[in-house]
Amino acid sequence: MDVGRVKWFSESQGYGFIEHIDGREVYFHYTAVVKNRYQPRLTDGVEVEFDLLTTTSGYEASNVRVFER
Template identity: 45%
Template sequence: MSACQEAIEVQGTVKWFNNSKGYGFIGRDDGPDVFVHYSAIAGDGYRTLQEGDPVEFEIVQGPKGPQAANVLKAGG
């Protein structure tokens, strides 16, 4: 068995993100919303997202289903 998982690269828009809880959801045009945890946001320092931010990310299988990984703010 391989522990390797295929990641799917997609684009979406932040639906909401709760800074105090450190998580939120990203909406996609071609599928269901995806859970995002602050640890999946690329960058140094304080990592957060704002509602409406366009983002690029990978979808990986988390413990409770699909979730975002390697989240980058689009165009930045």
Template identity: 40%
Template sequence: MSERYVGTVKWFNATKGYGFIGRDGGEDVFVHFTAIQSDGYRKLEAEQKVEFSVEEG
């Protein structure tokens, strides 16, 4: 199982389907809409707190 992190969405462009998460105590992380686990339309809002894992890709 991958290590889990907590961070805050810095920005997310729903039209383009990507953005960045500021990882607490670490570097910013790129996020693509296909990685969002959610029902319905997959998007994030700026300043939203999220839990995530990091994968090489």
């Protein structure tokens, strides 16, 4: 799992970007967020963990969840 912070997320548009710990910008779609009723809402600055995919369009996150220490 990779770690980063939500840089920007729009519930109305259904997507956002994560700033990877190494500075890369990673796209994510709301369907990539793991559904858990106990998980806090994704807001700017929230630390998350995710699986990093490399696509023809760039980096994309899957299995996004709030990072718990």
